[in-house]
Amino acid sequence: MNKFYLYIKDVYRELSQKVTWSKWQELQNSAVIVMVASLIIALVVLVLDLFFSYGMKFIYGLFY
Numbered sequence: 001m002n003k004f005y006l007y008i009k010d011v012y013r014e015l016s017q018k019v020t021w022s023k024w025q026e027l028q029n030s031a032v033i034v035m036v037a038s039l040i041i042a043l044v045v046l047v048l049d050l051f052f053s054y055g056m057k058f059i060y061g062l063f064y
Contacts, residue, residue: 022030
């Protein structure tokens with residue numbers, strides 16, 4: 001139990017004294033960048049999915 005207590009104490013000390021936390025404005029900017037990048041990637045995947053879907057329908061249509 002003593003080792004567990006020391007571990008928790010060290011974790012708290014590490015998080016409260018040694019970790020550099022980002023400013024609120026930096027977090028907001030990063031969140032916006034992640035959302036925009038996610039939207040762009042989703043749109044690229046949508047376009048590729050539609051392209052391959054129509055392509056496969058065309059190819060299957062040639063044989064049936």
